[in-house]
Amino acid sequence: MKRRLHIILFVTSFLPVILFKLLSRGGGGTIGQVRAAVVLGFVLGVVQFFLSRRLLRHNTYLEKAFLGFLGIGILWIFLAPPEAAGLFALYSTSLLYLTLFLTTLVPQMAGRDPFTYAIAKQWYPASVWNTPDFRIINLRITYVWSAIFLVCFLSSFGGHGRVLFTIVIPLVLILALGIPFSRRYPKLYLKRRFAVAGIDRSAMPSSARELVLGMPGVFDGVKGRDIAGDIQFDLSGEGGGLVFLSMAGGQCASHEGRSPNPLLTIRSPADVWLKIASGEIDRPGALMDGLYTVEGDMGLLSRMGELFRRPGSKSDTRHEVRRDGPMKTRMEPVRILAVQGSPRPKTGNTAVLLERFLKGAESQGAVTEVIYLKEKNIRPCQGCYTCWTKTPGVCVFDDDMTELLEKVKACDVLVYATPLYVYNVSALMKAFQERMIPLLDPHLVKDDGIHRHPGRFVTYRKMVLVANCGFPEVAHFNGVRQVFRQLERSSGMPLVGEILMPAGELLARQGFRPVVQPVLDAVYRAGVELVTDGAVSKETEAAVQSPVMGADEFASMANMYWDSHAEDAQEESPLHAGRINDMDQLLRGMAASLDSQAAGDMKATIQFRVTGSQPGNWFLTIGDGKCTASVGKTASPSLTIHTPSDVWLAIANRELNGQKAFMEGRYTVEGDMGVLMAMQRIFKK
Ligand SMILES: Cc1cc2nc3c(=O)[nH]c(=O)nc-3n(C[C@H](O)[C@H](O)[C@H](O)COP(=O)(O)O)c2cc1C
Structure with a gap:
């Protein structure tokens, strides 16, 4: 009812000037007729003004402008000399256009609402009045009207009262x-700005409630990193319900029920929200049409397309867009595809990291699959671009990558597991990455100020990088991290975990298991977090990267390892004559062989926990350049060596390389690794 009244009063606001124009005969009347016209027009304008004030409690710019125009007209025509008074009548039409031109231009230039708001607010629901799009649309329409009235003024002024002008x-x-x-x-504006590609509805959840519950699966954690708060959905009708999304730290989770303090509340019939999600109707357009309403942070509403967008479908409507798999809901297990790029696929260090990570994810119900690239036939890309031209989306090579691309398209999380090779991924991984270009669309689109290729297929995939490197400093990963962040930016696939382990050569060595165990625990936790929170936390990533021993200590140990391997190649077969066969004799012999000069002022106790054919406990006490061997256990040894007797005997008899045996896990140690390394130096051979 009020809306109708608004429209009636908007139309009647033109009546005073129309009456004036008619009675003054369009400027051709006598001075008496013009005087009568301007007075009657003014009186009608006053009636209109107070009627609006009373019924609507406000006046439009037009009412004020027309009243002002007629008021000035009265002053002009009654107070000015007769010749000048005639000019008002003659140029009243031009002056009216000038008034309209100023009315349409001045308010928004003075930071006020444009004049079209008076009518636009009658057509569109209050919930959109504060949206940036509503203002932009109104401003543009207003400027068009300003231009029209300016042309009208110039035409009428230059046309000297001729009807045509x-x-x-x-x-x-x-x-x-x-x-x-x-x-x-x-x-037109909304269509161009929010063009959405149609999506196969058969692949979507049947209810809006499920759809919203699955929205965390399409959340862009990178773009939404700054948001902390909830979006409440109040979905009415069949398939509806109360559901809310909680966002914080680039992660999003869905919950049923009511959020205690939502940033934004969306009230929509369930079927309308399904149509919006499938692209049948555009979201802002539906809001403008009042199909759903919102309350709260309108800025957040306008970012929803960006936060929950489907990469690849975004601005590209030239290609048929299809979904890669069913819309994910919280009921479905997360499908993780891990691509393993180590040339030592099952025995290397990458394998150890990846196995722990996947175990963590599986513990939360994820379904995992590992692809060992070493076992696959994947030719490097030859750059023919056939997959972008003659056979869009299909590579000329029909090797193992054909099947792999299908697996990639079907997964929720793609894990890139690789050793660091020359500051980047391994060659096996690089070939795999190159061969993913059939998934891209060749066109260049601009996003956040930089061009990229959109995805050919809509995807909800996330990425995780699992890598280890030989050097002990985490800075060695800087290059590969840069590569993956660039990949994240261009692909729109959020990188939700960076599992980076420096000094990775310790991983597959059984002897170092106790040393690396805290890292492996953190890697397992990372797998758990991926499934439960959608991303690995920064704390867990830091725990994986934290050094398991000093970098210098690691370096000298590694150097000794390489030296011992070089020695192995040069050394002759060990001499078997005079072999020591008794553990007790051996340890006492060790104590006697201490090089006091090399030991200097070193103080340490080395506990031997011996298993195997000659089990027992011994310990060596080193101090003041001397060493004594004792049977039994000491209270707090600097270093404990757990070894089978035949392993230690073989080392002592130089049949086995001590460093190599350690790396192979034939004996393990606990405590000060510095003491272990010093042993080679302080005990004579
Ligand atoms: C060809 C080659 C290049 C390597 N480049 C680097 C490197 O740039 N930085 C680094 O820290 N380690 C480098 N490494 C060491 C490996 O990253 C390290 O040995 C890793 O633990 C191997 O993992 P894997 O056992 O899964 O194969 C390189 C190793 C090889 C064989």
């Missing part, structure tokens, strides 16, 4: 340009 041209402009533009532009 004062009436016909302005009417044509208003009826053929101004009104149709005002009616069609909002839809």
Whole structure:
């Protein structure tokens, strides 16, 4: 009812000036007729003004402008000398256009609402009045009207009262340009700005409630990193319900029920929200049409397309877009595809890291699959671009990558597991990455100020990088991290975990298991977090990277390892004559062989926990350049060596390389690794 009243009063606000124009005969009347016209027009304007004030409690810019125009007209025509008074009558039409031009231009230039708000607010629901799009649309329409009234003013002023210039041209402009533009532009604007590609609805959840519960699966954690709060959905009708999304730290989770303090509340019939999600109707357009309502942070509403977008479908409507798999809901297990790029696929260090990570994910119900690239036939890309031209999306090579691409398309999380090779991924992994270009669309689109190739297929995939490197400093990963962040930016696939282990050579060595155990525990936790929180936390990533021993200590140990291997190649077969066969004799012999000069002022106790054919406990006490061997256990040894007797005997008899045996896990140690390394130096051979 109020809306109708608004429209009636908007239309009647033109009556005072129309009456004035009729009674003054369009400027051709006598001075008496013009005086009567301006007074009657003014009186009608006052009636209109107070009627609006009373019924709507406000006045439009037009009412004020027309009243002002007629008020000035009265002053002019009654107070000015007769010749000048005649000028008002003569130029009243031009002055009216000038008034309209100023009315349409000045308010928004002075930071006020544009004049079209008066009518636009009657057509569109209150929930959109504060959206940036509503303002942009109104401003643009207003400027078109300003331009029209300026042309009307110039035409009428230059046309010296001729009907063609004062009436016909302005009417044509208003009826053929101004009104149709005002009616069609909002839809046109929304269509261009929020063009959405249609999506196969059969692959979507059947209810809006499930759809919203699955929205965390399409959340762009990178773009949404700054958001902390909830979006409440109040979905009415069949398939609806109360559901809310909680976002924080680039992660999103869905819950059923009511959020205690949502940033934004969306109230929508369930079927409308399904249509919006499938692209049948555009979200802002539906809001403008009042199909759903919102309350709260309108800025957050306008970011929803970006936060929950489907990479690849975004601005590209030239290609048929299809979904890679069913819409994910929280009921479905997360499908993790791990691609393993180590040339030592099952016995290397990458394998140890990846296995722990996947175990963590599986413990939370994830379904995992590992692809060992070493076992696959994947030719490097030859750059023919056939997959972008003659056979879009299909590579010329029909090797193992054909099947792998299908697996990639079907997974929720793609894990890139690789050793660091020359500051980047391994060659096996690089070939795999190159061969993923059939998944891209060749066109260049601009996103956040930089060009990229959109995805050919809609995807909800996330990425995780699992890598280890030989050097002990985490800085060695800087290059590969950069590569993956660039990949994240261009692919739109969030990188939700960086599992990076320096000094990775310790991973597959059984002897170092106790040393690396805290890292492996953190890697397992990372797998758990991926499934439960959608991303690995920064704390867990830091725990994986934290050094398991000092970098210098690691370096000297590694150097000794390489030296011992070089020695192995040069050394002759060990001499078997005079072999020591008794553990007790051996340890006492060790104590006696201490090189006091090499030991210097070193103080340490070395506990031997011996198993095997000669089990027992011994310990060596080193101090003041001397060493003594004792049977039994000491209270707090600097180093404990757990070894089978035959292993230690073989080492002592130089049949086995001590460093190599350690690396192979034939004996293990606990405590100060520095003491272990010093042993080679302080005990004579
Ligand atoms: C060809 C080659 C290049 C390597 N480049 C690097 C490197 O740039 N930085 C680094 O820290 N380690 C480098 N490494 C060491 C490996 O990253 C390290 O040995 C890793 O633990 C191997 O993992 P894997 O056992 O899964 O194969 C390189 C190793 C090889 C064989």
